Amino acid sequence: MLSLAILGSGKGSNAGSIFEAIERGDLNAKVVCVVSDVEDAHILERARQHGIAAEFIDHAPFKTKLDGEAERRVIDTLKSRGADFIALAGYMRIVKSGLLEAFAGRIVNIHPSLLPAFPGLASWKQALDYGAKVAGCTVHFVDAGMDTGPIIVQKAVPVLEDDTAETLHARIQMEEHVAYPEALSLVASGRTRIAGRRVHISVEE
Ligand code: GAR
Numbered sequence: 001m002l003s004l005a006i007l008g009s010g011k012g013s014n015a016g017s018i019f020e021a022i023e024r025g026d027l028n029a030k031v032v033c034v035v036s037d038v039e040d041a042h043i044l045e046r047a048r049q050h051g052i053a054a055e056f057i058d059h060a061p062f063k064t065k066l067d068g069e070a071e072r073r074v075i076d077t078l079k080s081r082g083a084d085f086i087a088l089a090g091y092m093r094i095v096k097s098g099l100l101e102a103f104a105g106r107i108v109n110i111h112p113s114l115l116p117a118f119p120g121l122a123s124w125k126q127a128l129d130y131g132a133k134v135a136g137c138t139v140h141f142v143d144a145g146m147d148t149g150p151i152i153v154q155k156a157v158p159v160l161e162d163d164t165a166e167t168l169h170a171r172i173q174m175e176e177h178v179a180y181p182e183a184l185s186l187v188a189s190g191r192t193r194i195a196g197r198r199v200h201i202s203v204e205e
Contacts, residue, residue, distance in 0.1 A: 003032045008034065028188045
């Protein structure tokens with residue numbers, strides 16, 4: 001069973017989809033803690049509603065990365081809670097070598113585009129502005145790059161004629177809530193094997 005820690009900065013709908021998949025028995029994992037870099041992020045409240053330990057950790061002085069003393073605090077917190085795997089769920093920071101080494105090959109992220117298209121911020125808006133006809137989401141292992149690690153699951157979402165950034169993001173999020181538990185379930189059941197850029201998925205026994 002995966003002992004999961006979730007890191008997030010926002011409303012926590014993806015974290016919610018993970019809690020619910022576990023509660024339904026669709027994902028063989030336990031969430032041991034949720035950590036946020038935003039003190040009033042709804043993800044913390046959502047975790048507490050599910051009886052999960054939730055902690056704010058101040059990431060100052062850094063604004064866009066997890067580094068230095070904050071990185072040490074996050075690693076210590078996750079280890080002391082018994083986490084063996086990390087899911088980034090709307091965590092709006094770059095993770096650096098300290099966390100990557102402490103949890104080598106055991107960090108995944110969800111990104112709101114079909115990578116490698118539209119890495120970075122507000123990817124649904126990037127897709128709309130670019131004129132893409134298909135958008136989507138990606139769950140991938142995390143490496144030292146930005147949104148570059150090996151891909152586990154992707155889901156496509158059509159861009160509709162009358163879409164706004166908000167409506168497109170909302171439909172992408174509906175797919176995210178399926179994709180993230182699905183990807184974690186593949187990892188939890190030992191069905192993923194990384195070979196270079198590719199994540200091979202073995203068939204269910
Ligand atoms: C999600 O759409 C996630 O893909 C995105 O932030 C949102 C968080 O929503 N992540 C990124 O853009 C990371 N670069 P949530 O807090 O409701 O899960």
